[in-house]
Amino acid sequence: METHEALYQQGVARMEQLRHLKPRHGETLQDKMLQNGISRRDFMKWTASVTAMLALPLPFSTLVAEAAELANRVPLIWLHMAECTGCSESLIRTDTPNLDSLIFDHVSLEYHETLMAASGWQAEENLEHALETYKGNYLLAVEGAVPTANNGAYLTVGCKGHTGLHIVKQAAAGAAAIISVGTCAAFGGIQAASPNPTGAKGVYEVVDKPVINLGGCPPSEKNIVGTLMYFIMFGKLPALDMFNRPKWAYGARVHDNCERRGRFDAGEFVEEFGDQGAKEGYCLYKVGCKGPYTYNNCPTERFNHHTSWPVLAGHGCMGCSEPNFWDDMADFEKPLGRQLLHGLDATTDTIGTVILGATAVGIGAHAVASVFAKSEEE
Amino acid sequence: MANQSATHQRELVFGAATRIFHWLRALAILVLVITGFYISWPFLVAPENSDVLVQGFIRGGHQVFGFLLVAITLVRAYLFFFGKSDNERRSFKDVLNPKSWITQLKSYLWMGHLDKAGVYGPLQFVTYLAISLVAFLICVTGLVLYANVYHQGLGGALSGVANWVTMMMGGLAPVRIWHHYLTWVFIIFVVIHVYMAVWSGIRFKHNSVDSIVSGYDYHKKK
Numbered sequence: 001m002e003t004h005e006a007l008y009q010q011g012v013a014r015m016e017q018l019r020h021l022k023p024r025h026g027e028t029l030q031d032k033m034l035q036n037g038i039s040r041r042d043f044m045k046w047t048a049s050v051t052a053m054l055a056l057p058l059p060f061s062t063l064v065a066e067a068a069e070l071a072n073r074v075p076l077i078w079l080h081m082a083e084c085t086g087c088s089e090s091l092i093r094t095d096t097p098n099l100d101s102l103i104f105d106h107v108s109l110e111y112h113e114t115l116m117a118a119s120g121w122q123a124e125e126n127l128e129h130a131l132e133t134y135k136g137n138y139l140l141a142v143e144g145a146v147p148t149a150n151n152g153a154y155l156t157v158g159c160k161g162h163t164g165l166h167i168v169k170q171a172a173a174g175a176a177a178i179i180s181v182g183t184c185a186a187f188g189g190i191q192a193a194s195p196n197p198t199g200a201k202g203v204y205e206v207v208d209k210p211v212i213n214l215g216g217c218p219p220s221e222k223n224i225v226g227t228l229m230y231f232i233m234f235g236k237l238p239a240l241d242m243f244n245r246p247k248w249a250y251g252a253r254v255h256d257n258c259e260r261r262g263r264f265d266a267g268e269f270v271e272e273f274g275d276q277g278a279k280e281g282y283c284l285y286k287v288g289c290k291g292p293y294t295y296n297n298c299p300t301e302r303f304n305h306h307t308s309w310p311v312l313a314g315h316g317c318m319g320c321s322e323p324n325f326w327d328d329m330a331d332f333e334k335p336l337g338r339q340l341l342h343g344l345d346a347t348t349d350t351i352g353t354v355i356l357g358a359t360a361v362g363i364g365a366h367a368v369a370s371v372f373a374k375s376e377e378e
Numbered sequence: 379m380a381n382q383s384a385t386h387q388r389e390l391v392f393g394a395a396t397r398i399f400h401w402l403r404a405l406a407i408l409v410l411v412i413t414g415f416y417i418s419w420p421f422l423v424a425p426e427n428s429d430v431l432v433q434g435f436i437r438g439g440h441q442v443f444g445f446l447l448v449a450i451t452l453v454r455a456y457l458f459f460f461g462k463s464d465n466e467r468r469s470f471k472d473v474l475n476p477k478s479w480i481t482q483l484k485s486y487l488w489m490g491h492l493d494k495a496g497v498y499g500p501l502q503f504v505t506y507l508a509i510s511l512v513a514f515l516i517c518v519t520g521l522v523l524y525a526n527v528y529h530q531g532l533g534g535a536l537s538g539v540a541n542w543v544t545m546m547m548g549g550l551a552p553v554r555i556w557h558h559y560l561t562w563v564f565i566i567f568v569v570i571h572v573y574m575a576v577w578s579g580i581r582f583k584h585n586s587v588d589s590i591v592s593g594y595d596y597h598k599k600k
Contacts (some may be wrong), residue, residue, distance in 0.1 A: 040414070073393070085505055149467065160477050172600050184401060222475040241541070242541040242542070242544055242545035243549075244546065253526060253550070256526075262428065263428070264433055265431045266424070266425065266428040266429075266430065266431055266432060266433065267420055267424055267425065267430075267431070267432030267433040267434075268424040268425075268428060269420055269424065269438075269491075275425070280441070282424070283490060285420065286420060290551065290552075292526075292550070293550035293551040293554055294550070294551075295550075319551060320550060321548050322549045322550070323548055324548055324549065324550075326551075328548070328549060328551040328552055328555075329551055335418065336418075336551060336554055336555050336558065337418030338419065339555060339557075367486050368487075369487045369489075372487070372488070372489055
């Protein structure tokens with residue numbers, strides 16, 4: 001297809017441009033792979049799988065390989081807002097580092113609060129230096145929601161006491177592209193759950209630039225690295241869905257590719273955790289799976305080096321990559337149609353109020369009417 | 379025999395199309411509510427054999443009757459504006475007239491007769507208008523959910539609009555939960571609708587419930 005041909009040429013031009021830039025550190029990707037015991041064969045397999053995941057034809061795998069090697073020319077600034085660092089952890093998988101984490105190591109990471117050695121004034125200086133030096137060229141990744149209430153006073157970072165809101169706005173102004181890593185940065189996440197006292201918001205709501213949203217609590221390492229790779233390869237944003245999530249990752253619902261989908265269509269449902277249906281691997285819809293309302297590639301990409309994902313482990317999807325999931329998807333172990341039955345006594349209380357209220361109105365209406373009414377209308 | 383005559387005269391109030399669509403819609407609502415509650419909470423036990431797609435077929439039925447409801451909602455809207463008889467459209471005059479409102483509300487409290495310009499009273503007209511809007515919304519949310527079920531053909535053609543609606547509503551879960559809430563509007567409406575149809579026939583001594591079958595209402599000769 002000619003669109004693929006044009007995209008490939010764009011990638012080649014981009015590689016040529018990156019090659020002329022100064023690498024941030026001398027070590028090549030090959031050196032790092034050797035140190036970590038990753039073979040060239042592993043690397044080629046990895047490039048092929050990234051190419052397939054991005055829904056590109058196989059010839060692009062050479063471009064992926066080249067982009068991985070040249071990743072140390074792309075400055076990346078990673079900011080932490082109101083968050084738990086689970087997204088970083090999902091990416092670096094410190095217990096079993098592989099190529100995904102190695103790429104993250106290889107990319108020219110200018111600032112990352114969890115991983116950097118610097119602290120205090122030195123860290124602050126690094127950030128300011130990076131924002132200035134790479135202005136207009138750096139890739140900005142944000143993890144965590146941005147508290148906006150009280151002018152952002154609920155989150156201050158660093159020795160200068162800047163608010164998260166201030167830092168994000170400043171960093172976004174000079175960014176070549178912005179990635180919101182995880183549901184909190186993308187849509188506010190749990191911090192933005194009702195009643196949201198800190199006014200937590202997604203990054204796209206506080207900056208006036210396009211933002212790629214990688215929903216998920218956390219997003220899989222594949223979705224983070226794939227997005228990084230796409231930017232390194234082409235220097236632009238991938239095709240995005242209705243909530244600015246990359247279509248190659250969030251194009252289908254969890255339900256569409258679920259390994260238990262056949263059980264759903266057949267009407268075989270787990271009635272409660274631990275029953276015979278659960279042992280047989282029946283569908284988890286009736287114990288609250290929100291896969292039908294959630295766009296993500298969890299069933300195909302899984303987590304932790306393709307080890308497992310929630311539904312495989314026996315619990316339904318809780319829709320963590322969707323906007324406002326903490327409120328909209330509750331209760332996590334009941335289907336949405338049972339959402340009103342939050343508390344047994346609270347529910348009966350509501351029913352009682354309605355019944356007694358209707359009774360009072362009915363008696364009142366009848367009493368008033370019988371004063372005026374004739375027995376029959378002619 | 380020649381001097382015998384009927385005590386009442388009859389008047390055609392509902393044309394054939396109105397009656398047919400009324401009952402088709404009633405059938406669609408009945409099937410959709412039952413299959414919809416299954417989809418919401420799959421209450422049937424699993425079959426012996428997983429080749430029998432219980433959920434799949436019930437979902438299929440829900441989709442077919444859903445398309446029927448979409449079609450009827452469109453046709454009824456068309457007939458309301460462009461139908462030959464204007465006895466529905468005439469009722470709009472009563473909606474704009476505060477006196478007609480008072481007359482209808484009083485007649486519901488056993489005070490006085492209900493005189494109306496068209497076939498509906500003002501409160502009745504507004505209720506039907508509201509239920510038509512609810513029908514429109516439940517059709518839209520239903521089609522958005524459908525666009526995620528089948529990605530080719532009609533489902534695929536709808537996906538662009540469906541994505542836009544999903545975005546405006548804040549995700550697929552809110553679309554689905556509104557689809558569920560709107561169902562209850564129909565259930566409550568049906569109970570009140572049947573009650574009022576029977577009650578007004580008894581209270582005002584006319585052919586109320588039967589008229590949506592035969593089309594005729596009967597009045598005493600003046």
